[in-house]
Amino acid sequence: MKYDKVVTGGPCWVELGTADPVAAKEFYRGLFGWRAETDPRPEAGGYTMLLRGEEPVAALSPLYAPGQPTAWGVSFAVPDTDAAVAAVSRAGGRLVVEPVDVLDAGRFAVAADPTGAVFALWQARAFHGAAVINEAVSLGWVELHTRDVPAATAFYREVFGWSLNAGTGYSQWGIDGADFGGMTALGEEFGPEVPSHWLPYFAVADVDATVRRAEGLGSRALMGPMDLAGGRRIAVLGDPQGAAFGVCPAGTDG
Numbered sequence: 121m122k123y124d125k126v127v128t129g130g131p132c133w134v135e136l137g138t139a140d141p142v143a144a145k146e147f148y149r150g151l152f153g154w155r156a157e158t159d160p161r162p163e164a165g166g167y168t169m170l171l172r173g174e175e176p177v178a179a180l181s182p183l184y185a186p187g188q189p190t191a192w193g194v195s196f197a198v199p200d201t202d203a204a205v206a207a208v209s210r211a212g213g214r215l216v217v218e219p220v221d222v223l224d225a226g227r228f229a230v231a232a233d234p235t236g237a238v239f240a241l242w243q244a245r246a247f248h249g250a251a252v253i254n255e256a257v258s259l260g261w262v263e264l265h266t267r268d269v270p271a272a273t274a275f276y277r278e279v280f281g282w283s284l285n286a287g288t289g290y291s292q293w294g295i296d297g298a299d300f301g302g303m304t305a306l307g308e309e310f311g312p313e314v315p316s317h318w319l320p321y322f323a324v325a326d327v328d329a330t331v332r333r334a335e336g337l338g339s340r341a342l343m344g345p346m347d348l349a350g351g352r353r354i355a356v357l358g359d360p361q362g363a364a365f366g367v368c369p370a371g372t373d374g
Contacts, residue, residue, distance in 0.1 A: 121261055122298035124254045130300045131262045132197035132249030134320045136180040136188045138361050141166060142166055144180050147359055150171075151330070152257040152322065154178070159272045163223070175251035177258045190361045194262050195240035196280065197249060197300040201227040204241045204279070208233075208283035212271075233275045235268045237316040239302045254369045260323030263366070264293075266316040267304050288344040319356070320365035327353045330367050334359075 126132040138144040145156040145168065152169040154177065170178040191301040201219045208215065208231045212341070216238060217230035225247035232238045242249065251257045266272040269291075276282050276293065285292040286300060292299040306314060324330045327345050333339065334357050342364060344355035355368045 121254050121300040123255045123300065124252070126197055126249045126253065127295055127298075128197050129295050130197060131194050131259060131320075133176050133240075134177070134192055134246075134259055134262075135195070136190075136192050136363055137183050138180055138363060139183055140361050141168065141180055141182055142360060144359065144363075145179055146207075146340070147337050147361075148178075148180075149333050151339070152324075154257065155313040158181075165287075172252065172255075172257055175258075176247075176373070177250050177252060189365050191317070192237065192320050192363050192365050193240055193319055195228075195242040195249070198241050201229050201241050201243040205229050205231065207279045208241075208326070209276040211275045213279070214262060215276060231333055233266075234271045235266045235316040237264055237266060237272070237318055239318055245342075250340065254323055254370060256325050258323055259320060260368050260370060261321035261366070263321065264316070265303065265306050265314075265319060266303060267306050267308075268316075269303065272303060272316075311362060319366055321368045322352065323370035325366045325370060327355055327358060327367050327369065331355050331357065 148154050156168050156170055158168040166182045169176050180274050184198055205215055205219055212234040214232050215234055219227055219229040222228050224245060226245045227243040229241045250259055254260050273284055283294040292301045293301045331341055338360040339357045342356045342358050345353055345355050352369060354366055354368045358364050
């Protein structure tokens, strides 16, 4: 990403829905050094903050809905969740979870774009999202994998006003000229069981060392490590419960 803090319209938070929260806490503690704090209130439903020291950088929770996959989800910061939901509907998306107040933290909704990629909308109150971005073991990039690039392009431009730096085979989303994520087409090499989806990348000091550590903890490399144009090195991993995520170098030159 080209910024180091949460901005309106950009990614503000990532959370893992997992079938095995206990095992997931242990895996990400071993991989990134994250400390887990589970909210003890019954109404919190086992929601667990993942902290870099004292800084919240991500979260995990049990699976709440039948058929919900073990997967990472991305939230985008909006000034008004209800207005954003209306914009999603006008642009051809659909609502997955109705807007709801999350205790005193903020207002939340889940939506899907016209290609089926699911994402969340977050209107901050007491909680604004990730305390750090683009520093080691925090969110470093988000990427849309879609079966319909033109439809996705039109949708996100209308809903969020994002810019698009289009390239050959890969495009980058931005806000006021600062890129925070990318978009790539799901080709024929991906079977029909792979839906359009958002993929978070976590910033790390050393991609190859992180991949080796992840493999020692029961992860597997789904892609890479590999070098991109410009010299950036990335990899995509699957955690032991099956959730995919990427790793990329820390820094704001993406």
